[in-house]
Amino acid sequence: MRILTLRSLLLAPVALGYVVNEGTTYQIYPEALTHNGQAVDDAPSIHQAFDLCGINGTVIFTNNTFHINSILNTTNLLNCNVSLRGELRFSTNTPYWKSHVYSVIYQNQSTAWLFGGINTWYTENKNQANQPGRPISITFYNSTNLLADGLTIFQPQFWATLVWQSTNVSLRNFYVNATSNDEWGTVNTDGYDSWRSSNLLVESATIINGDDCVAAKGNTTNLLVRHVTCHGSAGMTIGSIGQYPEWPDYVENVTFDGVRCINSSTGAYIKTWQGIPVDQDSNGDVGGGGLGLVKNVTFKNFEMINTSLPIQISQCMYSESSGACNTSKLQIEDVSWVNITGTSRYNVVASLYCSDPVPCPGIIFDNVTFESVNHTLGLPMWNTTMQDEVYQCANIDGQNSSGIPCNRVAPDSFGGVSHNVQ
Ligand SMILES: *[C@@H]1O[C@H](CO)[C@@H](O)[C@H](O)[C@H]1NC(C)=O
Ligand SMILES: *[C@@H]1O[C@H](CO)[C@@H](O)[C@H](O)[C@H]1NC(C)=O
Ligand SMILES: *[C@@H]1O[C@H](CO)[C@@H](O)[C@H](O)[C@H]1NC(C)=O
Ligand SMILES: *[C@@H]1O[C@H](CO)[C@@H](O)[C@H](O)[C@H]1NC(C)=O
Ligand SMILES: *[C@@H]1O[C@H](CO)[C@@H](O)[C@H](O)[C@H]1NC(C)=O
Ligand SMILES: *[C@@H]1O[C@H](CO)[C@@H](O)[C@H](O)[C@H]1NC(C)=O
Ligand SMILES: *[C@@H]1O[C@H](CO)[C@@H](O)[C@H](O)[C@H]1NC(C)=O
Ligand SMILES: *[C@@H]1O[C@H](CO)[C@@H](O)[C@H](O)[C@H]1NC(C)=O
Ligand SMILES: *[C@@H]1O[C@H](CO)[C@@H](O)[C@H](O)[C@H]1NC(C)=O
Ligand SMILES: *[C@@H]1O[C@H](CO)[C@@H](O)[C@H](O)[C@H]1NC(C)=O
Ligand SMILES: *[C@@H]1O[C@H](CO)[C@@H](O)[C@H](O)[C@H]1NC(C)=O
Ligand SMILES: *[C@@H]1O[C@H](CO)[C@@H](O)[C@H](O)[C@H]1NC(C)=O
Numbered sequence: 001m002r003i004l005t006l007r008s009l010l011l012a013p014v015a016l017g018y019v020v021n022e023g024t025t026y027q028i029y030p031e032a033l034t035h036n037g038q039a040v041d042d043a044p045s046i047h048q049a050f051d052l053c054g055i056n057g058t059v060i061f062t063n064n065t066f067h068i069n070s071i072l073n074t075t076n077l078l079n080c081n082v083s084l085r086g087e088l089r090f091s092t093n094t095p096y097w098k099s100h101v102y103s104v105i106y107q108n109q110s111t112a113w114l115f116g117g118i119n120t121w122y123t124e125n126k127n128q129a130n131q132p133g134r135p136i137s138i139t140f141y142n143s144t145n146l147l148a149d150g151l152t153i154f155q156p157q158f159w160a161t162l163v164w165q166s167t168n169v170s171l172r173n174f175y176v177n178a179t180s181n182d183e184w185g186t187v188n189t190d191g192y193d194s195w196r197s198s199n200l201l202v203e204s205a206t207i208i209n210g211d212d213c214v215a216a217k218g219n220t221t222n223l224l225v226r227h228v229t230c231h232g233s234a235g236m237t238i239g240s241i242g243q244y245p246e247w248p249d250y251v252e253n254v255t256f257d258g259v260r261c262i263n264s265s266t267g268a269y270i271k272t273w274q275g276i277p278v279d280q281d282s283n284g285d286v287g288g289g290g291l292g293l294v295k296n297v298t299f300k301n302f303e304m305i306n307t308s309l310p311i312q313i314s315q316c317m318y319s320e321s322s323g324a325c326n327t328s329k330l331q332i333e334d335v336s337w338v339n340i341t342g343t344s345r346y347n348v349v350a351s352l353y354c355s356d357p358v359p360c361p362g363i364i365f366d367n368v369t370f371e372s373v374n375h376t377l378g379l380p381m382w383n384t385t386m387q388d389e390v391y392q393c394a395n396i397d398g399q400n401s402s403g404i405p406c407n408r409v410a411p412d413s414f415g416g417v418s419h420n421v422q
Helices: 002-011 043-053 094-100 414-421
Strands: 014-016 019-022 025-028 058-061 065-068 072-084 087-090 113-124 138-141 144-149 152-154 161-164 167-177 192-195 197-209 214-216 220-232 236-241 249-262 266-272 292-307 309-314 331-344 348-353 363-372 390-394
Touching (some): 043 058, 161 167, 214 249, 266 292, 266 331, 292 309, 348 363
Parallel strands (some): 025 058, 058 072, 072 113, 113 138, 113 144, 236 266, 309 348
Antiparallel strands (some): 014 019, 019 025
């Protein structure tokens, strides 16, 4: 059957490697078809197809398994329509990925596929497979008017996607499943991250992972996230931000609407670094001391099932030292949690700690109702015998009219909270 396919390939009008074109439509076939199924790198064919795609072109990955043994850079596309019908299998050559991936500058992270351009459509019919190696699977970079429909990422090496320096980028029908198949958990497998980008949509997504489901990082503005289900995961987040003093982080106009979190650690939260830079934190990262503003964020219509810490503001993520949360000068304001319901794993619903120097105005709870998974009592917070549902607050401007039933003072270190909700 495959040989027949190849014969027809050879009869096609123009065959360039394993790229076959008709007009401005370029079909890519895997090298494995002529190499007895060996995992020969298909990246050169892919680059060739995108180089030829030009203006108003279409690139079709035929319904086959493609081996990606080297990095992909398909940027500066113009009116390009990409259809991934088969499967991309990223090689497991971890040393290669570590030394060759493209830098995305932020946090020294890197990516295996840099993808972007103006007016690009990316649709997928089957799936995309990755293996551990730790670059971001696909980075939508320097893109304007990009729609990715049906993107599916299994076993991302690291964060599944990053939208970077882009505007008008929509991901629809998006699926990520980072399920560890060994004894090691999946770490830092964020489903969707955005940085330095605006006018973004994430719609109809299912994300199974061990870290942020969707995270809006520095200079993300006008982001709408709706109809998303997160399994495991750390839910919906703004942050972490405030890591770099040289790059203040502005995050404005973000709405999360219609979210289900199942067995998540956190659900709907905002995390900033502490105000004093550290060389190394408990997360193995460096930073802190960054300024900026988080303004006009809405979390609405959430259902959370068995979430450890459903709602949180922390201004000293990763810091265990007492008082650290009081050092951040990154302002947070106008944040609403509306129609949020579900079950908390422990008897803690919310921990909201705004930094002393920049108390938070405009923090609103409207119709937030939780019940502990343990209806009779609530699993007591770790190492306590507390039995009621806890709402911890500190430095909330206008706390009495916020709608938050504050009944405890929030601890001024991140560890103070996390130790209580293990
Ligand atoms: C590309 O498509 C646009 C609109 O569809 C058209 O205006 C333009 O002429 C096309 N350019 C080329 C080079 O085909
Ligand atoms: C792609 O091929 C697989 C078998 O390898 C088949 O199950 C699937 O239906 C095909 N998908 C499309 C869109 O043709
Ligand atoms: C990616 O390819 C473009 C050409 O299309 C080039 O200008 C750019 O420098 C490449 N990016 C990286 C990070 O190598
Ligand atoms: C970003 O996109 C613009 C077109 O909008 C292009 O001219 C420029 O070369 C791209 N820059 C990089 C670094 O890819
Ligand atoms: C995620 O993938 C694992 C196997 O890798 C599978 O067992 C599980 O059902 C998938 N989860 C969902 C919700 O699709
Ligand atoms: C965000 O944008 C402002 C200017 O609007 C800039 O000063 C700052 O460095 C940017 N931060 C990041 C993380 O890019
Ligand atoms: C936020 O939305 C408001 C109202 O649509 C708009 O005026 C403002 O410019 C937006 N902010 C940013 C940073 O885009
Ligand atoms: C807040 O952001 C939303 C989009 O998330 C926007 O519709 C609304 O106009 C913004 N409100 C203000 C006061 O800027
Ligand atoms: C409240 O959120 C739930 C989802 O958790 C949704 O089904 C319901 O329609 C929402 N209520 C309103 C009034 O929007
Ligand atoms: C309040 O929450 C309940 C329980 O989720 C929901 O049924 C109702 O629609 C919500 N009302 C509003 C106005 O959001
Ligand atoms: C509920 O809390 C009670 C009292 O702490 C405890 O005995 C019981 O085991 C808890 N239930 C579950 C399901 O953990
Ligand atoms: C548990 O709480 C007690 C009393 O508050 C404290 O003395 C003890 O150190 C705590 N244990 C741990 C392991 O933190």
